[in-house]
Amino acid sequence: MLRVNMVSSLDGAAWLDGRSGPLGGPADQALMKTLRMFADVILVGAGTVRVEGYQGDLIDEPQKQWRLEHGLTEQPRLVVVSRSGPPLPELLAELGDLHILCEGGPHLFGSLAALDAIDDLCLTIGPVLVGPGAGRITAGNPHPVRRMNLVHAIPDGDLLFLRYARSA
Template sequence: MSEVAIDRIFPLPAEEGIGDARIAESYSAGAGSPWLRVNFVSSIDGAATRQGLSGGLSDDADHRVFDLLRRLCDVVLVGAGTVRAEGYGAMRVDQVSQRARREAGMTAHPVFAIVSASLDLDPASPIFRDAPERPIIVTTELSRHDTREALAEVADVVVCGEERVEPARLVAGLVERGLRRIHCEGGPHLFGDLIAAGVVDELCLTVSPTLEAGVASRISAGAAPILPIGMRLAHVLQADDTLLLRYVKRA
């Protein structure tokens, strides 16, 4: 199967059929250090899922960019609910991405960081058993001590808050470990918390050309920030009727 064609239509001048290196360059432009990027897919009528899963909205173009964004980061950050619902396994990238990461002085695979207040995670899961890099679990003071000890056998367990995970502490903790390029893949409640804390630097949004209706959730949920956070459109990529948007926080 031939690789799906992706064109850049903004900023001008437009470019047709751009390759992976050019796409990665487009997503890297202007990114600071540290930097927290969030990636989601949504239908054109605002649904974040189809039959309860975001994967149902994704297409070949979204998969291609999804993989490239993992290539660019130090750590992939995901809420435990999304990990369970979407069936995550160990955090691995393909051989092409491994080579590109090594050439950039990075580890072959990004670190997997999972946010879980309840610690409803199985230490025997392939997420931990097959991990090429030791995962991180971010939790709260209220989580069970015995469960923390069990998970500490297979991951670094980090407490970042008393009753709730505090996003600013979460980000600071990852940066202290040298994980400065943070790539968040959801879910909506984690994204909402990150927005409310003002720590989101970038949103990458794939707009799937479908109308879903129903009761699907938005890409963010939970508490709102004191004031709306202004974002600037950095680029627009197009693959047939799918749009791949990149927004960065206004300075």
């Protein structure tokens, strides 16, 4: 199962001041940590790793304990996708049936969409209009349209958490 987790402005921007974090907030960060808790693998683009500063533990101590109690490794495996690595279809085949959480960025999201590999999309909509110039949450070559079904829509203050699943 491949789940993508992204945050966006009201007008579809993937970042504000060069980072995605300012689009969300504490509730969005908590959701991301919860999604990480269930993942076997966290898939992320090299550019996102650099910009967002991925380092250290991906989840906190109570989540580590929960994972161990449920037969998972203490931490999900971090897989960084780069141009110098294996082609994305090969990488996905190697990962097989693992529960994969993709945290972006836009080029990786676009590449996964082009492969029709996305089973689930968690999208946080932040309460800001960023305007032109900021990249959108998906980038890359055009791809076939994929219909998704709304599973959840949960407001939290000015944030909106959406979850979509692949339609049959």
